[in-house]
Amino acid sequence: DTAVSQTPKYLVxxxxxDKSIKCExxxxxxxxxxxxxxxxxxLKIMFSYNNKELIINETVPNRFSPKSPDKAHLNLHINSxxxxxxxxxxxxxxxxxxxxxxxxxxxxxLTVV
Amino acid sequence: DQQVKxxxxxxxxxxxxxxxxxxxxxxxxxxxxxxxKKYPAEGxxxxxxxxxxxxxxxxxxxxxxxNKSAKHLSLHIVPxxxxxxxxxxxxxxxxxxQFYFGTGTSLTVIP
Numbered sequence: 001d002t003a004v005s006q007t008p009k010y011l012v013x014x015x016x017x018d019k020s021i022k023c024e025x026x027x028x029x030x031x032x033x034x035x036x037x038x039x040x041x042x043l044k045i046m047f048s049y050n051n052k053e054l055i056i057n058e059t060v061p062n063r064f065s066p067k068s069p070d071k072a073h074l075n076l077h078i079n080s081x082x083x084x085x086x087x088x089x090x091x092x093x094x095x096x097x098x099x100x101x102x103x104x105x106x107x108x109x110l111t112v113v
Numbered sequence: 114d115q116q117v118k119x120x121x122x123x124x125x126x127x128x129x130x131x132x133x134x135x136x137x138x139x140x141x142x143x144x145x146x147x148x149x150k151k152y153p154a155e156g157x158x159x160x161x162x163x164x165x166x167x168x169x170x171x172x173x174x175x176x177x178x179x180n181k182s183a184k185h186l187s188l189h190i191v192p193x194x195x196x197x198x199x200x201x202x203x204x205x206x207x208x209x210x211q212f213y214f215g216t217g218t219s220l221t222v223i224p
Contacts, residue, residue: 033156035157040159041159042158042159043156043158045156090214092214102200102216102217103216104202104204104214106116106212106213106214107212107213
């Protein structure tokens with residue numbers, strides 16, 4: 001079974017729409033993350049959610065909001081999508097904040113048209 | 114099912130020697146491969162990449178080798194330095210689509 005799963009794998013949507021990407025981990029990890037991979041393959045941290053504490057990267061627009069209903073889930077909600085939001089978004093988890101067992105999901109390719 | 118595997122969770126190397134980190138993948142359609150480096154309390158940073166049209170890519174002390182027939186890639190660091198101590202992730206994918214990450218290898222370079 002997939003340890004960190006993201007849905008959907010592909011998402012094509014129009015500018016201005018609101019969309020969500022879901023992430024679930026079955027590893028019993030305490031911490032989950034969202035990353036954005038840019039065109040040069042750099043991974044930029046967007047959010048860390050550790051034991052109900054949210055750590056936000058201040059460069060992330062407030063149109064992006066993480067939602068964690070429980071420790072196993074960290075969803076990413078994006079309001080008013082813009083063309084520049086097109087990227088691959090990766091979810092990841094680890095036992096504790098930046099500890100061992102770091103596991104990535106397979107990514108969600110978001111295309112805004 | 115894990116499409117990218119790093120079977121060695123940890124590796125210790127003496128300073129000045131070569132570090133070799135290995136990665137195996139299962140999908141023969143993968144045509145682009147990356148290595149990331151991650152320090153504690155930081156996110157992964159991109160290190161080096163290779164496309165399937167090459168079998169070697171070199172950048173300073175870092176060289177990535179790709180063996181397509183074996184579905185295997187490796188990262189060589191020579192000479193290893195204490196600052197190289199970090200977790201290294203390999204990732205593989207089909208350009209323009211999904212990338213799959215391995216679970217990482219923790220490298221410790223001993224001074």
